[in-house]
Amino acid sequence: MAPQPAVSTSTTRSRIVFDASHVARVHTWLAFAAFTSALGVGCLLHYKKIVKNGVAGYPEEWFPSVSATIGDWYPERNIFQILIALTAGPRFALVLLQYYIQRSSASSLPTVVFIFGLIRTISCGGWVYITSSDDHDVHDFFMIAYIVCNIPWMLGGIACTPIQSTGVRRKRRAIAIAFFGSIVPLVYFFIQHKVHRVPGAYTHYSFFEWSLIFLDVFFDSVAEAEFKDAQLELAIGPSLSSNVYTDQIQPKELDMALKPLVQATLEPPSQETPASPQPHVIKPHPSHRTLLLISLWTTVQPHVSFISDVYLSYIFWSIFTSLIPTLFYFSVWELGIAGQELALLTTLSPILLSIPPLLSWARSRGGQTTLHLLSFSGIAAYALQKPLHRLFVVAVANIFLAIRQAAEWSGVTDGPGVAYQSTVTAIGLLVSSLSKHANHSNNPIWPLVNEASGGFNKSGLALALLALYEYHNRKSQSIKCNAETPAVKPQSANKPEISAVEHWLATALPLGSLLFCLHGLLSDSSTLIAWSWTGYENNAPRGPMPHLHGSLTLITQALGLLIPQILISISPSAINALSHPLWFGYGTAGAYVMLTYRNWIGYAGGLNFAVFLMSIIPTLFQRAALTSTVGRTYFTAMLVYCLLSLASVWTVAYAFVPGGVYLRERTDLVVLAQMVCFAPAFAWPRLRPRTLSMDLPASAKSGARTFLALISVSSVLVTMYRWPSIPPKPFNSGPRLLRTGIWTLHFGMDNVGRDSQRLVRNVIRDLELDVVGFLETDLHRVVYGNRDLTRVIVEEMGYYVDLGPGPNSHTWGAVLLSKFPIINSTHHLLPSPRGELAPAIEAILDVYGTEVTVVVAHNGQEEDPLDRELQSKELARIMSASYPRPVIFLGYVVTKPHATRPNPYEIMVTDGQVHDIDKDDKDRWCEYIFYRGLYRTSYARVSRGIVTDTELQVGQFVLPKHGSSVADESEAARYLRSFKEDLPREQWLPMEYYGSGVNGHFYHVFGTPLYYKIPEGAML
Structure with a gap:
């Protein structure tokens, strides 16, 4: 037997071991002390000052808001900041310990929750130490980030709670319901205060604002019970592990090997206690840190890739939707056909994919990267000063853009499947619409805006290059679907013969109509509202207002896209429910109400139509990918998109275009044409398209749902942030x-x-x-x-x-x-x-x-x-x-x-x-x-x-x-x-x-x- 190594005297000192639940308890009491002390001191020293706001003061307003309490006056602000600083250590430890308990090799959700927990903690420091009086925009940014991160933190925390901790899960669920339920009256009283300027409304708002604070702390305090259930202990000092580590450490020993490197050991309870534990000197291996980084990157990479793909989809929608406004500038000045309208034909470039070598190259990693890079010129076009030069660059960018997207949608050989691509495309549309909602209805990276007109073109281009770099260097097939319908599916002998591929025209017509509807109705959150708007009655609007209710459109779109995600989770073939004629009838009814009615009823019809459009995105993209003629299919789809776009213009510009008289004021015909084009995608009794089977990887499913939740909440927060800060009043009211x-x-x-x-x-x-x-x-x-x-x-x-x-x-x-x-x-x-x-x-x-x-x-x-x-x-x-x-x-x-x-x-x-x-x-x-x-x-x-x-x-x-x-x-x-x-x-x-x-x-x-x-x- 080999001799035992000598034991260093430094390793014989005892370790400090304590119950990890104490960390959660310390965090809870420090957080409560921070807020309650600020509230108490503020009420004692500056009561009338902290209850006063821009509408009224005491006695109409008699309870202070959180921001006024913790950020405006000395000494309560300083007491609060000191105590919150002391809370930071336990907060970070709580996030790490919770991840340690909940982590699982079968799911990446605990990692997502852990990341959002860190961002949430850092955001807390942002809005605490940068008050609204210091920098209103920065303060609000961190506050919004904190609230948004609460969604994956709370919902993910509930989902990741160990099965045996039923009491913990029940408490978290109840607190989360109360937390999100409090947001509804919070928003209501905020509207009463900010818009209607009702005295006393801010006091009621403050009640719910404080309730959110304490519910947030209560939610984190539940971790104490979770740590107790797991009998989790925190040890500081030399490791007492009985394992002897040599230079060749196996992967399964990685967790134990890393503990002495950080001088702290997080040990779950052991089922068996060694009879004679012997302390040993641990020899750290130089590869430990490398292994740790590789392990972390392997866990995080699918999520980073998903974010990159969503951002590249956002770039697609930004460049794609900028082409027609860029060319129509010339039509407006000419009040007729100017010639630049031919630039619209650049979207027909997928016809080039009929060339097999080009199709193979466009589907490769290198081809996709090159086409991405060339299409980015559509973002850089903002730097050109002359409209004609911008149009030329944007038009050329759309040539490459359309080729790349068609190759990607048709099933890229070196990448994820069509179900994944359709989901990413839909989320990219939502991100584009959200960016317009947050930027005064302008996409911040359009070429028709620059820094002086609300553009963030340089930042958008830089992020696009980073996303492209990640895409180019990611591991091949880093995101792969578990089940995907192949282009040709063999039939068993005992089943009736089914066409191996979809007919190109039956898939191109619905896809082209879908692209037009998404662009024409859902690329901005306020378009559906504009369709239904009729004005005011009795000092109030008759229906929704664009700058106030646009978030409802985004939330509805997110719900529509969530439907296929839920169906896919139930069964890969459940997605076929969205091809039923009844679902087509639902979409047709929504379009009819949107077209026929006004105000809230008309808007409700538009919202239902939005649900229909978003829900059928995966099925329509999947069917188009099952055709054997890629070039012809996507060329036809883009042609349908172009024709419907022109028809929608001719309904109002009929006096300036040839043949316009036939579509004069006939938006109903355009909507009818849209629905007729959709019809072949549904399973009519005599027209039965093939059965689809779709699935998404776990990381894509969780990423999609997280994005949809973030977009929905962000839309509401953006609405509140963009709420008019100045109440309408005349400039010179004195002399009438x-x-x-x-x-x-x-x-x-x-x-x-x-x-x-x-x-x-x-x-x-x-x-x-x-x-x-x-x-x-x-x-x-x-x-x-x-x-x-x-x-x-x-x-x-x-x-x-x-x-x-x-x-x-x-x-x-x-x-x-x-x-x-x-x-x-x-x-x-x-x-x-x-x-x-x-x-x-x-x-x-x-x-x-x-x-x-x-x-x-x-x-x-x-x-x-x-x-x-x-x-x-x-x-x-x-x-x-x-x-x-x-x-x-x-x-x-x-x-x-x-x-x-x-x-x-x-x-x-x-x-x-x-x-x-x-x-x-x-x-x-x-x-x-x-x-x-x-x-x-x-x-x-x-x-x-x-x-x-x-x-x-x-x-x-x-x-x-x-x-x-x-x-x-x-x-x-x-x-x-x-x-x-x-x-x-x-x-x-x-x-x-x-x-x-x-x-x-x-x-x-x-x-x-x-x-x-x-x-x-x-x-x-």
């Missing part, structure tokens, strides 16, 4: 001033093809406009990027917004923004027997307690005189019907000043019983401001800069005293011209816009605003 404007915004693209929201915001802010009419604003179409032109202004400046008739009303769009409450609004489609439909918004505003009617309208073009005459008569009727209520008309009217009938000018002024804002301004053609029942004090024309092709007109009015009317409406009284120096300073328009102005905007035509005196005897 009302400053209005009208601007045709050319579909939200400036003269160099960039998003113009921030440029518009700056002008509106500088001119201090209380009521603004925007025209050419219906951007919820594929050609405009499914955007919302009002988001920046509404969310950053505080306006009530009425979007006007939606995309299914076939107009160019109109928007009303108001600092005053909108009591009621009506959307009108003006008579248009020959030309384009003209929208109008008739709104009643509560202006300093007086009802004022504001009309925003966009008349037809000069090519259709009959339309303009009929539209003018209808607008005159609307204004006349509101007499004697004050009226302001802000509109686009193609006419010369003082033009007689049948021209619009005389019809609207005479029949509408209104006055021109300045009859002597004879240099106008399309924009006009009319009024009645108010005192006009100023009129200005502001040059367009690079924002659009039309100037901004501004009219300023003073409202008569409540209950009285204008004393003298004669022409002499209305045209008492004045210098600004003779008027109160608050009636001056901004001085910065004299001369060269600001960013290309200046007072032009007159070189100054025109000012008018208020006649004597006016009651103000």
